[in-house]
Amino acid sequence: MNKAIVLASNNAGKIKEFNTLLGDMGIEVKPQSEFDVVEAEETGLTFIENAILKARNACAHTGLPALADDSGIEVDYLNGAPGIYSARFAGEHGNNQANNDLLIKKLEGVDELERTARFHCVLAYMRHKDDPTPLVFHGTWEGRILESSTGQEGFGYDPIFYVPECGCSAASLPKEVKNQISHRGKALKQLFAAFQKEGNAQ
Numbered sequence: 001m002n003k004a005i006v007l008a009s010n011n012a013g014k015i016k017e018f019n020t021l022l023g024d025m026g027i028e029v030k031p032q033s034e035f036d037v038v039e040a041e042e043t044g045l046t047f048i049e050n051a052i053l054k055a056r057n058a059c060a061h062t063g064l065p066a067l068a069d070d071s072g073i074e075v076d077y078l079n080g081a082p083g084i085y086s087a088r089f090a091g092e093h094g095n096n097q098a099n100n101d102l103l104i105k106k107l108e109g110v111d112e113l114e115r116t117a118r119f120h121c122v123l124a125y126m127r128h129k130d131d132p133t134p135l136v137f138h139g140t141w142e143g144r145i146l147e148s149s150t151g152q153e154g155f156g157y158d159p160i161f162y163v164p165e166c167g168c169s170a171a172s173l174p175k176e177v178k179n180q181i182s183h184r185g186k187a188l189k190q191l192f193a194a195f196q197k198e199g200n201a202q
C-alpha cells in the first residue's frame with residue numbers, strides 16, 4: 001500500500017489548489033496540520049532552499065514523505081522584490097491585503113509596460129528526512145501588477161495579478177483555469193511526470 005504524502009504547507013489557498021490538482025492525478029496528500037507539524041522557519045535565500053526546509057521539517061515530524069511549495073511574486077520594476085519575502089512583504093506574515101496594498105503603492109504612477117511580474121513556484125518532494133536527492137521542480141507564470149484589486153477567486157496576490165493570456169486578473173479566473181496555467185499547475189505537472197517515471201515515488 002502506498003504511504004500517505006504530507007503536504008508541508010499551512011496556506012489554505014495553496015492547500016485547496018493542491019487537493020484539486022493532485023486529486024485529479026490520483027495522488028492523495030494530507031496537510032501537515034493533521035500531524036501537528038510545527039511550521040519550519042523559512043531561513044533560506046532561495047525558493048529552492050525554503051521548499052526543501054519545509055519538506056524536510058514535515059518528513060522529520062511525521063516519518064512520511066512530504067511535498068512542500070515555496071512560492072512568491074517577482075516584480076521587475078522592484079528588481080525582483082518581494083520574491084522569497086512575498087508572504088511577509090508588508091511585515092506581518094500572510095497579511096494578503098497589506099501585501100497587495102504595499103505593492104500597489106510601490107508601483108504608483110509606474111507605466112503599464114514597466115509593471116511586469118511573474119509568480120514562481122518551487123516544489124520539493126522528499127521521500128524521508130535524510131533524502132539526499134529531493135525531487136525539485138519550478139514553474140513560472142507571467143503577468144503584470146494591476147493598479148487595484150479585482151476578482152474574488154484564488155488567494156494572495158491573485159487580485160492584483162493581470163494575466164495577459166486571459167485578459168483578466170488571476171482572481172477573476174475560474175479555479176480550473178488557474179490550476180491549468182499557473183506556476184503551481186506547471187510545477188505539479190512536472191512532479192507528476194517524475195512520479196510516473198519513478199514508478200510511483202509514493
Ligand SMILES: O=c1nc[nH]c2c1ncn2[C@H]1C[C@H](O)[C@@H](COP(=O)(O)OP(=O)(O)OP(=O)(O)O)O1
Nearest residue numbers: 009010011069070071072073086087155156157158
Ligand atoms: O498562486 C498564487 N496566487 C497568489 N499569490 C500567491 C500564489 N502563490 C504564491 N503566492 C504568494 C502568497 C504568499 O504571499 C507567497 C507564498 O509564500 P510561502 O512562504 O511560499 O507560503 P506561505 O507562508 O503562505 O505558506 P506555507 O509556507 O505554509 O506553504 O506568495
Ligand SMILES: [Mg+2]
Nearest residue numbers: 011042070087
Ligand atoms: Mg511560508
